[in-house]
Amino acid sequence: MKRIQNIFPGKSLVPAKADYVELKTSWKVDIPAGLTVGIVALPLALAFGVSSGVGPAAGLVTAVIAGLVAAIFGGSNVQVSGPTGAMAVILAPLVAAVHGVNSVALLSIMAGVIVVLLGVTGLGRAVAFIPWPVVEGFTLGIATIIFLQQFPSAFSVDLPAGTNPLQGAVYTLQNLSGTSAMSIAMVLGVAVLMVVLPKIHPAIPASLVAVIVAAVAATLLNLQVPRIGELPNQLPAPVMPEVNMDLISSLAGPALAIAALAAIESLLSARVASTMPGPSGQTTGPYHPDRELFGQGLASVASGFFGGMPATGAIARTAMNVRSGARTRASAIIHALLLLGVVYLASGWVGQIPLSALAGVLMVTAVRMVNLDTIFRIFRSTRADAVVFTVTALITVVFDLIEAIQIGIAAAAFFALWQVAKLSGVVREEIPGAAEPEDRNIALMRVEGSMFFGAAERVLQEIGGLKDINVVILRLSSIRVLDATGANAFAELIKELHNHDVTVLVKGVQDQHWRLFKNVGGFSALAKQGLLFDELEPAVAKARSIAREREELR
Structure with a gap:
């Protein structure tokens, strides 16, 4: 019996006295x-x-x-x-x-x-x-x-x-x-x-x-x-x-x-x-x-x-x-x-x-x-x-x-993923605090739900349409599930917005998602540029500063 137990992972795969403990x-x-x-x-x-x-x-x-x-x-x-x-x-x-x-x-x-x-x-x-x-x-x-x-x-x-x-x-x-x-x-x-x-x-x-x-x-x-x-x-x-x-x-x-x-x-x-x-x-x-x-x-x-x-x-x-x-x-x-x-x-x-x-x-x-x-x-x-x-x-x-x-x-x-995908989305929020003139060129977007292959493209298409502004702040702290497709979609989004001269700031990347974003989503470049934030207030301040500089250049 000991030899059998050594072959298989765990004693629980073979009969034991415990099987008949109630037999008395x-x-x-x-x-x-x-x-x-x-x-x-x-x-x-x-x-x-x-x-x-x-x-x-x-x-x-x-x-x-x-x-x-x-x-x-x-x-x-x-x-x-x-x-x-x-x-x-x-x-x-x-x-x-x-x-x-x-x-x-x-x-x-x-x-x-x-x-x-x-x-x-x-x-x-x-x-x-x-x-x-x-x-x-x-x-x-x-x-x-x-x-x-x-x-x-x-x-x-x-x-x-x-x-x-x-x-x-x-x-x-x-x-x-x-x-x-x-x-x-x-x-x-x-x-x-x-x-x-x-x-x-x-x-x-x-x-x-x-x-x-x-x-x-x-x-x-x-x-x-x-x-x-x-x-x-x-x-x-x-x-x-x-x-x-x-x-x-x-x-x-x-x-x-x-x-x-x-x-x-x-x-x-x-x-x-x-x-x-x-x-x-x-x-x-x-x-x-x-x-x-x-x-x-x-x-x-x-x-x-x-x-x-x-x-x-x-x-x-x-x-x-x-x-x-x-x-x-x-x-x-x-x-x-x-x-x-x-x-x-x-x-x-x-x-x-x-x-x-x-x-x-x-x-x-x-x-x-x-x-x-x-x-x-x-x-x-x-x-x-x-x-x-x-x-x-x-x-x-x-x-x-x-x-x-x-x-x-x-x-x-398929139906389960479809339901999960329906619950995933992006919401444009009001910028907190007293309104400032450059706020009209800033979009604060909260991404929520699951960013996986079934939802990523639809969600990020909504953000990709924001090309008449200078800065986008992505709030990612509400993302529950992220896969490689979702991370890659963010990388493509950042690249697309950059090509249209829109700066992307990211707030609230969760620890469990950071490695995937870093390896697939191109967030290392944002980190080097100081465009990743843990809190919303400094992210808004940075966005206003960038928007103000763009206005002055015009």
Whole structure:
């Protein structure tokens, strides 16, 4: 352990006794919480495996292996990890059209290594820069894709290879068959049970009960609907996937996209869980973002060696864990061990579950991911936030998840900079004190706000128009942010005014801005000429003296 701690920057990236300090008192709630989450996770793990194209066995293996590794090494005490809808969405087209099922294990390992490196290099805190409308638009887009992806299983229709979710849904509705009616009935039955059972008692594992009822009904009635099929009754032995440079090169882009998605989804889930109150009203406490990435990366690597798929923190299962009272990571470990027991003891029964039943579970899950109140709040906030939310959701559905996040962040940044730029400006002030005749040839200008690339040119154009005077005093003490573009704009302004025989005096350069002004803005020459001032009164006196000399020369 000491050797590991020497490799990585900080002991907090590896497990410690402190992770289980509450276990002496919390085991009474951690154990039932873990069992509850495990029961809920079973149908979801199977469904996401099917939805991603790698198969239910890979989904179950991922939930066991990745769930266990992330629970031990992750940075959250309550995070539950495994296959998720977002990961299924990004994997499905890769499996179907490009690389095939056999490459998923290597893809998982490659993406996991990237996520580990993100954690080791301290980039875990970058999630704080993802705006709220982007997160919610991304969530809405994923929910829509998950819902659309279930149409083929829900209606028992085989899709042509390479069909995206939207096209697949349209194709499915155009090619319904006799089997579709039975599958639709099963989907509706599962949906009704998942809605009604929690109202009878919130502790009922509605999704599990629903798929069991569907499986029993399909067997007793001898319904000819597609089933999960045979599942392994033990974990596969860990194997290093086939590796060659051509395959690694072709998987590099998808691995980066999956790593980005895994990092973002896991950190968002952990962040939400850290502020979510449990049954007692007490929150679960802070999480360590870098360690969370480190643990999630190891989880995907381990999953790949066992033939699984990339994993992330799962917000729905994590929320269930918190609401069930979990206090330590022991609950997530128990969840993984329960699923391991299913592999060894109940794989034959699980294989009889109809695919349409799993489609119903995911359809209800997708609908529950959409929070109408949140959407209304975003649209009531600002027009810019509404645009960012809408653009992110549409791009997620129509194009690509990672592109959606990138474009959403870019759009949010553009609108944020635009708002900051609007608050930046220049104001012409009255010269203090008793008026003197030469004051008519002096302009006192206060620059305020942020002088950066988005505002510098517009602000300084207003000053550049002052060419019918002799002296300009620039008050810079109200500048909050300055970048190289802003400093260079001042240098160009001073040069332009000088060419029109206008002298520039500067008052109030802040200490944090002086080096940039000196290196970029040409203020060293002003300092040598005695044209930089800390106080306004001597600056005004100097300006009047210069203006008076100009008048005498005329």
